[in-house]
Amino acid sequence: MSLRTFGNRVGRIEDPALLTGKGRFIDDIKWPELAHAAFVRSPFGHAAITAIDTSAALEVPGVFAVYTAADFAPLLKIDRLIVGLPSPAYRQDVNRPVLAKDEVVHVGEPVAIVIAKNRYIAEDAAALVNVDYEILPAIGDARAALEKASPTVHRGAPHNLLAEFDVAYGDVARAFAGAPHVFRETLWQHRGGGHSLECRGAVARYDANEERLTLFSSTQTPHTAMRLLCDMLGWDEHRVRVITPDVGGGFGPKLIFYPEDVAVPLAAILLQRPVKWVEDRREHFVATTQERDQFWDVEIAVDSEARILGVRGTLIHEHGAYTARGVNLPYESAQTVTLAYEVPAYHLGVKLALTNKVPVTPVRGAGQPQGAFAMERLLDRVARELRIDRAEVRRRNLVAAEKMPYAKPLKSRGGMQVVLDSGNYPEMQRMVLDAVGWDDFRARQLAARASGRYIGLGLANFVKGTGRGPFEPVTVRLGPSGKIHIMTGAAAMGQSTKTMLAQIVADQFGGAMDNIVVTAGDTAVIPMGMGGFNSRQAVMAGSSAHLAAVKLREKTIAIGAKLLNVSIDELDIDAGFVHVRARPKIAASLGDIARSVAGIPGLALPGGIAPGLETSEAFVRDEMAFANGAGAAEVEVDTETGEVVIRKFVIAHDCGRVINPMIVDGQIIGAAAHGIGNALFEWMGFDADCQPITATLADYILITSTETPHIEVLHMESPSPLNPLGVKGVGECGVMPSAPAIMSAIEDALSPFGVKITRTPIMPSEILAAIHAARREKLRADPL
Amino acid sequence: MKPPPFRYHDPRTVDEAIGLLSTLDNAKVLAGGQSLMPMLNMRYVLPDDVIDINKIAALCYxxxxxxxxxxxxxxxxxxxxxxxxxxxxxxxxxxxxxxxxxxxxxxxxxxxxxxxxxxxxxxxxxxxxxxxxxxxxxxxxxxxxxxxxxxxxxxxxxxxxxxxxxxxxxxxRWPAGHGYGFVEFARRHGDFAIASAAALLETDSNGKITRASVTLGGVSVTPVRVRAVEQALIGQKGSEDFFREVCEECRKVAAIDDVHAPANYRQHLATVMSRRALVAALGRVGKA
Amino acid sequence: MSETRKIAVTINGKRYEEEVEVRWTLADFMRQQLGLTGTHLGCEHGVCGACTILFDGYSARSCLMLAVQADGHEILTVEGIAPSEEQMHPLQEAFRDNHGLQCGFCTPGMLTTLLEFLRDNPDPTEQEVRIAISGNLCRCTGYQGIVAAALDAAQRLKAAKEAS
Known part of the structure; x- marks a missing residue:
């Protein structure tokens, strides 16, 4: 059987609806009698609630109800969102309530929900809910939060240490004690929000006849949402259905289960009327989880040839006010640091600090870009100090291709051995260097400087864990209509998940994409699912789809053989028919085949065949597939304004076998642009009282088309041995090299000044300040 | 993010609009809506009345x-x-x-x-x-x-x-042949400028500057005409170095300090933007 | 109760006579009252561009207009771009073929913006395209597929014009 769709630039099945305005996003869900919700949210970073008066709000014409924590309490068996991934590292539990009762711990925390005829009226009334607050000290700096004298984020809590753990192997003390060179860097890494163009939303309906709740949610994890709702309500699974409609971008924050995902269904139950809440952008800035600050203090020990002897240090990670996901984000940061390189000894002590800000959870890359950034900064430092080319320092330390699969002495968060499954890291670096013109850049740089222009080149390698297990089930069904229906718990939020699955299944059925329908993210069609995150869906759901489709094909052909009275070996599937390869006219349509096993009362099924044409598979894999790559950026820095313009951006990428090159390129380029934004633009600012100060899209700067460079993508395909398709994840990888390559390039451009960059993002004013500071430093060192 | 309740008026004439403005206590005039509408959506403003002047055809020319x-x-x-x-x-x-x-x-x-x-x-x-x-x-x-x-x-x-x-x-209007330059520094294309500068120049037949206008936008709470720079230019022949020296004066302008940029950075940009605007203006003298 | 007005507006060639609340934005009116949900709201403060429509042939942000202001005017939304149910517009086809969309949320605004742009600039450069869509945020694509689609669409439109 030939592969017609896998590996090819197949058009997306999602596109026609999305291009003609026929997509169905959360805000497009409509029911008769639909009521609209607005939330009353905390205006303070930390305050005690002493009273809530909803009477004025209830008097507004068109308002149906105003609910507070007290109204919801009788319905809840569990009144907190217990969502933290398990870990022995926790030092305290800080789980979110649905609505705050007597204390708010971040600006934007929901306090009450107003339900009205429309959103306009709901907002009118929300402004009239009178909440008496007693302001408490708010703490926003993760480092200060860990000091003994710090006020606590939660009243009455013992301290602000949420969790602590070490990621370590080898004898670090010995590695550093005997090292010819040790270099230390102090880094402040900030990342902002996910900022999908579509905000979040929930639409819930309680059917009293069926005693069932249906929740449409723009979530990346519908099955998790269903399970948590059942837990909190104390209901059986069959009473709750969660459906993910078209999702206008996820990027991490939508994998979280939120208070609003509970409050909206509860309101629908209490009101006996469907309720819609669609988050607006201002809410997104204060109520949707973000990534924020990481403070790294790391050092590297190298020998005189720049070979790494060890890396050690500490990481303080800002956790926000509640646990909305757990310790995974800084764990991934810590685990990623050494991945691409041979590092004999490693120790990173990690502390998670609570702050009075919206919780921190993964954004595209989930902490791994920060880990790579720390390592790449250290390697640049080594190169500078030892006066060795930056690429050469990396080449000497990258894990060699002949060592694959390479077991790192690292344990994953789940306690499993980290094994780099495949790839040729040095070759990836070489490809990028060739494409960006690394070797002849010095001459160009000098010529530019002679005319007063400062250009620089930077490089970064990365290895990224993808395909998070343990599984993602897929059911493939061939119905009497002749259509093939793929059902999965994998969630589609823009990454072409449906096309990806359809391509994999289509290959078993003659390659016809238009004969396939995909339902992704509906708990009613498939009982289990984990959802979309961690670049996992092609690996996990893709593999399940492949296994299920192969089995379904076998059965389809077996039935065809019975119906056509031929042997299985003679048959193939094409254009909606099972046919005899040598005599295509002898054929049975897929619909007829399905019908033949759909059962007719009193008639026997074709010899020994089990009823129905449906297979379900859940490919299980605990180990992650490690994608890898390298990126290079050429920048020009305006030394009068501090502005950085990216002149060239190349990224080489290995995600194993490519299912659809068009989609893979799109994922890489989009993620790289996100990474460029993280490096140069995106800053989620708060003032000393933990009030957000960049809470509009005019103040929080997302990169636009004019600042985004053309991004050149290079590929290598090193099939992963870990799954039947040989694939690795791709969704987050483009983020990885952006910031370190750009910072390296800026430093290179500004090397005449000796500017060092130790933070992301870096803003023009900061670059200018760094130039001026370096100039002053130079003057001090050498007054003449 | 939905506008608060308000009464809506759409006068057809200026007189009608002024009549409304004179009688209504808390009214906002709605022109193109590119600033007022976001403020309404965010409820930064809560007018009782909105006077939409888009139907006053006489104001379009x-x-x-x-x-x-x-x-x-x-x-x-x-x-x-x-x-x-x-x-x-x-x-x-x-x-x-x-x-x-x-x-x-x-x-x-x-x-x-x-x-x-x-x-x-x-x-x-x-x-x-x-x-x-x-x-x-x-x-x-x-x-x-x-x-x-x-x-x-x-x-x-x-x-x-x-x-x-x-x-x-x-x-x-500035006479034919005047030099002009507008430059700005913004984080993204189309964003409000962190600092901008506009320069207009006239020179005599010897190339000496006879008239100059130098304005800074985005630096201070209102746009600033930098008179000291303008005066220093008069009677001089322009050059990049000369402009660089003269534009140092822009560093003295009282500057905004906000989330987009600190005040001293704006002041620095003011010196750079004004010089670049003047260089552009000088290069265009006599060309239009 | 809020003040209302009766308006008549033509959207995608269809005339609607509706009673609207004067404070409702044009976007909400189209989406909620008329069910034209193809136009998306991404920020409601005039930055993201997802709600862009053509108002009397000119692009405008529908979150920054009141529904009542549409009285007597003509609007084109994403639902009205394709010439028929079966056939997409060359711009839409170019988006599909160049992976100019991923999640599809910014797409309606991109399409309407580019429709106007390509009408006024039938033979644009890449930089002109980038400037044209600089008022439309996309978080998925890094813009590259969109830029490629716009340039491709220009060629398709030119070819179609020459052929006719």
């Missing part, structure tokens, strides 16, 4: 007479951008307006709305300051004219009264 161009208050930024007269005789306005937001906002945004909103970074506000424009304002007792130097009172606050309406603005 571009007229050129006797070396002066006059824009009706409701002239869309788009119409200014595509005006041949503006392109030919006021090339700096054409250059500046390409930095005003984006196509979608220029299609709706108006010059009157921009002047009244008076964002210190707004390019058209900077243009009005650079040209010593004159704003025409209608009120219950007729019309009056406000020289632009007296138009801004303070940050985003104009000299017009609550019962007055801006009806137009006149820009005196």
């Amino acid at each position: 571009i007229r050129e007479t006797d070396g002066v161009i006059e824009f009706g208050a409701m002239t869309r930024q788009r119409d200014i951008e595509f005006s041949d007269v503006v392109k030919a005789r006021f090339p700096i306005i054409h250059e500046a307006i390409l930095n005003v937001g984006h196509r979608q906002t220029r299609n709706r945004g108006t010059i009157g709305g921009s002047l009244c909103h008076l964002d210190p970074s707004a390019e058209l506000v900077t243009m009005a300051a650079a040209h010593d424009a004159v704003v025409t304002v209608a009120g219950p007792n007729g019309t009056r004219e406000i020289p632009f130097a007296q138009f801004p009172v303070t940050f985003m606050t104009t000299a017009i009264e609550a019962n007055e309406l801006v009806t137009g603005v006149r820009f005196p």
